[in-house]
Amino acid sequence: MPESINLQHGSGGEKMTELLNNLIFKNLGNEILNKKHDGAFLELSGRLAFSSDSFVVSPIFFKGGNIGELAVFGTVNDISMCGAEPKYLSLSFIIEEGFAMEDFEKIIHSIKLATEKAGVQIVTGDTKVVERGKGDKIYINTSGIGVTYDNAKIGIEYIKPNQTIIINRDIASHGMAIMSEREGLKFDSEILSDTKNLNFEVKKLIENFGAKIHFLRDATRGGLASVLNEITSESNLGIHLFEEKILVQRQVKSACELLGLDPMYVANEGTFLCVCDNEIADEVLEILQRVNHNASKIGHITEEHAGKVIMESAFGGKRVVNPLIGEQLPRIC
Secondary structure (H helix, E strand, O other): OOOEOOHHHHOOOHHHHHHHHHHHHHHHOOOOHHHOOOOOOOOOOOOEEEEEEEEOOOOOEEOOEEHHHHHHHHHHHHHHOOOEEEEEEEEEEEEEOOOEHHHHHHHHHHHHHHHHHHOOEEEEEEEEEEOOOOOOOEEEEEEEEEEEOOOOOOOHHHOOOOOEEEEOOOOOHHHHHHHHHHHOOOOOOOOOOOOOOOHHHHHHHHHHHHHHEEEEEEOOOOHHHHHHHHHHHHHOOEEEEEHHHOOOOHHHHHHHHHHOOOHHHOOOOOOEEEEEOHHHHHHHHHHHHHHOOOOEEEEEEEOOOOOOEEEEOOOOOEEEOOOOOOOOOOOOO
């Protein structure tokens, strides 16, 4: 294999075939993908969930992950938040001419490991190469299909007053992992991205509680604050939060303070919130804490202050958590 990607690798000719056979099919091949058709033939039954996402993160390698596994887990998680079991993904690359072949191999290997970890298959895809200077190393698009669980009823329309809001872990690790890499920040403890697949945690919740789980959403771009404001805006209900219940790792908090950022608005990639009936909240929390001890009940839905997110401090002070205005952290995922 050559040392770098060139335009011939996206031309549809011999060099492209060589790239696909030696890297893509060799590492990601399965019964469906290996047919090498223009699309995939799938056997599925039930109500389907479909999602698509593109990934332009910079840098492409960061502490705790890289653009490859981010692309897999990002779409796996979006399908999971629909109350569905992810099954199949498409995988498409736009690669800049001159991109190091060694780095491309690392990305393919991480995609292979991520699909194995999440229990999904790559079944179709595409590869394009653009001229040097017309892209920025590599962009990835993934789309996914999953089958919704029979007993799942997920949607903002099911959110009602007095339901409990639970988060599965501490916040802001991914955004600060990216920013500390960009800015060359050093801390006593490394900041690692929270990039991970969430499908098995969601499956456990749906299996145990079914329609008593009303809403699921991963807090990616715009962070936790953006998801909460989406809920209040779409439901015309209010949210009451308890600040001390929203956990932030010490080094992440330090990085946020250094850069003048509020962790509530910082992106995550393995963090999701769940809105559930109050009667099952303790059981939901127990299940999530088996995976991450920082899972927490952070607040509840209320008829008061409709359309607003209010956060109460440990001292009883209250403030409005407003929607994010503008772009806080570009190219974070």
